[in-house]
Amino acid sequence: MNIASDSSLWRRLKQRLARALLYIALIVISVIWLLPLISVIFTSLKPEGEIYATTAWMLPRAPTLANFVDAWQTVIGNFINTVLITVPSSLFSVAIGSLGAYAIARLRLPASQLIYLLIVASITIPFASIIPSLVRLLDNIGLINTIPGIILVHTAHGQVIVVFLLARFFATIHEDILDAARVDGCSILGIYWRIVLPLSGAALAATFILQFTWIWNDYFKALVIVPQKTNAPITVGMTLLAGQYAGKWHIRSAAAIIATLPTVAIFLGFQRFFIRGVTVGAVKG
Amino acid sequence: MEKKGYFQAMQDWHTVLHSAVCRIKRDTYIWHLSSSTSILVGYLLMLPTVALVALFWWYPLLEVLYASFFNWDGLSPLQHFVGLANYRTLLFEDPYFWNAVKNTLIWSAMYVTIPVVIGLVAALMLNARIGGENIFKGILYLPSAISFAVVAFIWGWMYHPAGGLINQMLRALNLGVLAQPWLASNTFVLPAINIASSWVHVGFALVVFLAGLRSIPDELIEAATIDGASQWQTIRHILIPLLRPAFTVVLGWTLMLSVNVFDQINILTKGGPGRASEVLSIYLYVKTFLEHQAGMASAVGIIMFLLAAAGGILYVRQMISQEVTA
Numbered sequence: 001m002n003i004a005s006d007s008s009l010w011r012r013l014k015q016r017l018a019r020a021l022l023y024i025a026l027i028v029i030s031v032i033w034l035l036p037l038i039s040v041i042f043t044s045l046k047p048e049g050e051i052y053a054t055t056a057w058m059l060p061r062a063p064t065l066a067n068f069v070d071a072w073q074t075v076i077g078n079f080i081n082t083v084l085i086t087v088p089s090s091l092f093s094v095a096i097g098s099l100g101a102y103a104i105a106r107l108r109l110p111a112s113q114l115i116y117l118l119i120v121a122s123i124t125i126p127f128a129s130i131i132p133s134l135v136r137l138l139d140n141i142g143l144i145n146t147i148p149g150i151i152l153v154h155t156a157h158g159q160v161i162v163v164f165l166l167a168r169f170f171a172t173i174h175e176d177i178l179d180a181a182r183v184d185g186c187s188i189l190g191i192y193w194r195i196v197l198p199l200s201g202a203a204l205a206a207t208f209i210l211q212f213t214w215i216w217n218d219y220f221k222a223l224v225i226v227p228q229k230t231n232a233p234i235t236v237g238m239t240l241l242a243g244q245y246a247g248k249w250h251i252r253s254a255a256a257i258i259a260t261l262p263t264v265a266i267f268l269g270f271q272r273f274f275i276r277g278v279t280v281g282a283v284k285g
Numbered sequence: 286m287e288k289k290g291y292f293q294a295m296q297d298w299h300t301v302l303h304s305a306v307c308r309i310k311r312d313t314y315i316w317h318l319s320s321s322t323s324i325l326v327g328y329l330l331m332l333p334t335v336a337l338v339a340l341f342w343w344y345p346l347l348e349v350l351y352a353s354f355f356n357w358d359g360l361s362p363l364q365h366f367v368g369l370a371n372y373r374t375l376l377f378e379d380p381y382f383w384n385a386v387k388n389t390l391i392w393s394a395m396y397v398t399i400p401v402v403i404g405l406v407a408a409l410m411l412n413a414r415i416g417g418e419n420i421f422k423g424i425l426y427l428p429s430a431i432s433f434a435v436v437a438f439i440w441g442w443m444y445h446p447a448g449g450l451i452n453q454m455l456r457a458l459n460l461g462v463l464a465q466p467w468l469a470s471n472t473f474v475l476p477a478i479n480i481a482s483s484w485v486h487v488g489f490a491l492v493v494f495l496a497g498l499r500s501i502p503d504e505l506i507e508a509a510t511i512d513g514a515s516q517w518q519t520i521r522h523i524l525i526p527l528l529r530p531a532f533t534v535v536l537g538w539t540l541m542l543s544v545n546v547f548d549q550i551n552i553l554t555k556g557g558p559g560r561a562s563e564v565l566s567i568y569l570y571v572k573t574f575l576e577h578q579a580g581m582a583s584a585v586g587i588i589m590f591l592l593a594a595a596g597g598i599l600y601v602r603q604m605i606s607q608e609v610t611a
Contacts, residue, residue, distance in 0.1 A: 056443075103328075125590060136359065263432075
C-alpha cells in the first residue's frame with residue numbers, strides 16, 4: 001500500500017469519525033431537550049398511584065386518559081376565556097396594525113419615519129415597568145378585571161410587532177401594481193382594500209398566527225389585568241390549580257398539555273400560510 | 286410556493302423579525318402626497334395604531350415616571366409629592382431592592398451565557414449541512430411554542446425533589462448525593478429556573494446564529510481551508526467575527542428579556558425561598574399589589590426601563606442599520 005492512498009484513507013476515516021461524533025452530540029442534545037416533554041406526557045397518562053412509584057421517564061404501566069377528563073372539567077372555563085381573549089385580540093391587532101403599516105410603508109407623510117421608530121422602539125419598554133399606571137388607567141375606564149380590558153391591552157401592545165412585520169411586507173409589493181391601480185383611479189383606501197390586502201393574505205395570516213400564539217401563551221398581562229378565576233385565561237388558571245391539586249402532578253400535567261396543544265396545532269395547521277407570508281418578505285426587501 | 290418545513294418557517298420568521306431592516310426605504314412610497322385631503326387620510330389610517338401605542342405604552346411609561354416622585358398607594362389620586370425620596374429609599378435604605386438588582390444581574394449574566402453558548406454551538410454543528418438538520422432544529426426550537434406558564438409547570442415537575450426526573454436520574458446513576466430540593470435551595474434556585482428558561486431560549490439563539498452563518502459566503506471558508514486553517518481556526522477567526530450582527534441581535538434581545546423575566550419565577554417560587562430568586566419584576570409586582578406602594582414601584586419600573594433600554598438600544602440599532610440577510 002502506498003503512502004498517498006494511505007493518507008487519503010486516513011483522512012476519509014477522520015471525516016467519517018467527525019461526522020459520527022457530530023451526530024452523536026446532536027442526538028444527545030435532542031434527547032435531553034425532549035426529556036422534560038416526555039416526562040410530562042408520561043406523567044399525564046399515569047394513574048395517581050404510579051406517579052411517585054415509577055420514575056418520570058418510565059412508560060405508564062396502566063395508561064389512562066382519566067387525568068385529561070379531570071383536567072378538562074377543571075380548566076374548561078379558563079380555556080374558554082383564553083379563546084375569548086385570544087381570537088379578538090389577534091384579529092383586532094392585525095386589522096388595526098395593517099392600516100398603520102400601510103400608511104407608514106406606502107404613503108409619504110411628514111414625520112411618519114419618526115412615528116414608525118417610536119412604535120418599534122416601544123419594544124424596549126418592560127411590561128412590568130408600566131404596571132402601576134396601566135392598572136390605574138384601566139381602573140379609570142372601568143376595564144380592569146374584564147376581558148375587554150385585556151383584549152384592549154393585547155391589541156395595543158400587539159401593534160409594535162404587527163406594524164413592524166407588515167410594514168416590511170407591504171414595502172415589498174411591487175410599485176408597478178400600485179401605480180397601475182392609482183392611474184386607474186383607485187383611492188388610497190381603495191388600493192389598501194383591493195390591492196394591498198389581497199396580495200398580503202399570507203403575510204396577514206402569518207402575523208395573525210404569531211399574535212395568536214403570543215397572546216395565547218401570555219401569563220403576566222393576564223395576571224395583572226384579569227387575575228380572578230372567573231375571567232382568567234388558562235395560563236393563569238393552571239397556576240390556580242396548584243393549590244386545589246397540590247401533589248396531583250398527573251392531573252396538572254394533563255392540564256398543561258391541554259393548554260399547550262392549541263398553539264402547536266394552529267402552527268402546524270396554518271404552516272402553509274405562515275411560510276408563504278414570512279418567506280416573501282424575507283427574500284425580497 | 287415551494288414546500289418548506291414548519292421549523293424552516295420559524296427560522297425564516299426569526300430572520301425577518303430579528304435581522305430585518307427596520308427603516309422603510311424612501312423609494313417604496315407610492316405617493317408624494319400633495320393634497321391636504323390625502324395627507325389627512327394617511328394620518329387617519331395611522332391614528333388607531335398610534336393612539337393605542339401612545340395610550341398603552343408611552344402614556345403609562347410617562348405617568349410611571351411622574352408617579353415615581355410621589356408617595357402613592359396606586360388607588361388614590363397622586364397628591365403627596367416627595368421628589369426623589371422613592372429613589373433615595375430604594376438606593377440607600379432598602380436592602381431588598383439591591384437584592385432584587387443583584388438577582389436580576391445574576392439572571393442576566395446566566396441568560397446571556399447558557400442559552401447563547403448552547404445555541405451557538407448547536408448552530409455551528411448544524412451549519413455542517415448534515416441530514417436531519419430540520420429535525421434537530423425543530424426539537425431545539427419546539428419549547429419556544431410553549432407558554433412560560435406551562436414551561437414553569439414542566440420544570441417544576443422536573444425539579445420535584447421526589448417525583449422529578451432530575452433527582453430520579455441522579456439516584457438511578459448512583460449519584461443520589463447530588464440530589465437537591467432544587468427550587469427550595471438558596472444556592473440552586475436561580476440557576477435552576479434559568480436552565481428551565483434556557484431550555485426555551487436556545488431555539489431563538491440557534492435560529493438567529495444559523496441564519497447568520499448561512500449568510501456568510503462559502504468562498505471565505507473555502508479560502509481559509511485552502512490556506513490551511515484548521516476547523517477551529519476557521520470558527521474562531523472567520524465565523525465568529527462575521528457573526529457580529531447576529532451576536533448583537535441575540536445579546537440585545539436576550540438582555541431585554543432578562544430584565545423582563547417574571548412568569549417562570551413567579552409561578553415556581555414567587556421569588557423564594559426567602560428572597561433568593563426575587564428579581565426586579567417580582568419586587569415591583571409585590572410592591573404594587575401586595576404592599577400598595579405604587580410610587581416606590583414606579584421608581585423600580587423606571588430603573589427597569591433604563592436597564593432594558595441598555596439591551597434594547599443595541600437591538601433596535603442593529604435592526605435599523607442592518608440589511609436583510611435572508
